[in-house]
Amino acid sequence: MENERETARSARKASGRFAAVASAVMREYGIVVAFVILFVILALASSYFLTERNLLNVLQQTAVNGLLAIGMTFVILTGGIDLSVGSILAFSGVVSASFASSANFGHSSPAIVAILFGLLSGLVLGMVNGVLVARWRVPAFVVTLGMLSIARGLTFIYTNGMPIPNIESQFLFIGQGFVARIPFAVIVFAFVYIVAWVVLYRTRFGRYVYAVGGNEKSARISGVNTRLIMFVVYGISGILAGLGGIILTARTTAGLPQAGTSYELDAIAAVVIGGASLAGGQGKLVGTLFGALIIGVINNGLDLLHVSSYYQQVIKGLIIIGAVLLDSLRKKEE
């Protein structure tokens, strides 16, 4: 009799301990767990999902959104938002295409020139955002909403509304090439992620980003140049949108003025699913990574399961809301 009670008690203690560990894991790595579960479900649901070709495809599709999301992370961490990344992506895309193709200027330039101009255009537009937000104190929502239209308009003006075809193959490598079976675009993304991680977590600038988002007044009193920080993050978002535009253009083989429409929504979704707070000061870069992966995997998986894209949109929206809801419920418990 005693033995049974002892066993029952230690079993309850063990399950209690397990529950405590499990909840601690969920708290810290909830999003990773969610991703793993999602992955397993899709692997079981479709026999094609787990193939090398498909997984590489997922990574490649995620790379562009991932780049935008990294830039968006910096912006959101300071308590801002950038609605213009999709349009900046398009503008940079067509600018780089115009150099990488002979169709525009009558001759094509080396890929490196095209890339530089693409990045530069993204950077410049981002800096315009930055000046308006940081120096002129216009709310980020309003500034980037305006830039969304302006950049898109500039894109159509620059291309006369028509795609820029015939891009040199040297340039196409960026979007379509492979290095040791891994898509080059994915390598670019990985590289940018690592740099972003180092900047955010190992430099003074990164600390200041969190401080400005967490409490701008306190940061300012501590001597942080809050305006400079806010200016720079929009530049980062712009240049990464530029990089995304270059990769997308290389992949689609043409500079398309309508590219990137609504891409900002996926970028914001990735950051938000990743656990960042739109108020600023909270969120981890790795969260954004998994947020982007979750979106990429869902898009891919639902395609494989032949779910219509209309339903896909509904599902994506539900996941965004669900992820943030879960997160706030979890926080409320604390």
Add this chain to the structure above:
Amino acid sequence: MTETILLSAKGISKRFPGVQALQDVSLTLHAGSVHALCGENGAGKSTLMNILIGLYRRDEGEIRIKGEQVNFASPREALRHGISIIDQELNVITEMTIAENMFLGREPERPVPFIDRAVLHKWTTEQLERVGLDVDPRTKIRNLSLAQIQLFEIARALSHDSDIIIMDEPTSALGEREVEKLFEVISLLRSKGRSIIYVSHKLEEVFRMADTITVLRDGRHVGTEEAGSLDRAKLISMMVGRKLDESVAKSGRLNGPEILSVDHLTRLGEYNDISLKLHKGEILGIFGLMGSGRSEFLNGLFGIKRAESGSIAIDGHEARIEKPSDAKRLGIAYVTEDRKLSGLVLPCSVRENVSVAALQKLARGGILNTRKEKSAVQKLVASLNIKTPSIRQPVRYLSGGNQQKVVLAKWLFTEPRILILDEPTRGIDVGAKREIYSLIAKFAESGYGIIVVSSEMPEIFALSDRIIVFREGRIAGEVGAADATQERLLHLAS
């Protein structure tokens, strides 16, 4: 004090992730009495109060209001049962006016659901008069000083006409005159059969007003006694669990050369023609009532809001201070009056908060030396005795006193030469106060110039070598430590 029991709480326990905030705590409140709740920071006072007003739910225990068992799901429910609170943390909507904040949710309506503004303002003025706050009810909270906001909070709690009013550090931002008014109000309430739960670190106030005192320590109930049967030493030892030597050794500090000189500093509408000098190794106290311009002057000194005319000289050289980083570069540090608003970045960790103002010391070419940072932060945390499970803990989870120490640590890290402290021990318990006082004294001894602004007279006396009194934006006078008395300071300040 009658025999009617308004509130009876028994065996209350509450756990948060990682910490048992309350364990088996009990409290009994009689009608027409003032019941003080004392304890060091982190003892569980605020947690207990938040449970009583329905903001948190207890894990265990029973609460009865006038005999009826209750388990509040929201502060609204608690209000309906006759419990209101003046919180230590200010709960105001800064963009709205006093009147809108005061009666939020219970506005006077006309037949159609529009707010009757005339009636709203009349009601508000009536409530403000009870606490002696003479401000237009149409003023936005954003434009009030901290002291005025605190008075407003008191007025708002009183306007509910509750049986039980909980006051959590209600005088932390108030000057002497406002405090007297509050005590008048409390006595009046007591005579009408209402009860007050008074949570405070200011033991003089506790002994003055309370009938009963309950002491908590580390989430546990240490004891409940009639106020008359306790003295200050006994109360402190109950709170701290050990005998505390209260005397502050004021060393005979030799004043060194002039380190700061302010000449005719002026900002219209805030302060006028302020001139003072600070020497190395000296602690200069600044005393003044609400609205005297002290904090505004400090903001000017630190470059938060530039002065309009006048000059500042550091070590004899004229200094242009137009933003905080200018002041920092000249070796000035500023611990602000409100740590939550302007001293801390709440979502960030202890480590990040302590190092943020001194990252230049820890970085080479922009890259942080995280190992150096970690050991430096840990050393500061240990030397200031900051209680935290780890330096990765977000500061929002620390108690008020420990948060204040984090702000102090941040500025000490910048190795300043001039340290400005605005209400440095606001919301901090007795034990920690002593620690901070001795730290400040040690600092002065190692040659820093220190300015302490405080509305707590004992604090100003304990720390200062000289006291400058502000009144209505000007300097009313200067008093040496030896000649300083309460009457003299008050006389100059009013």
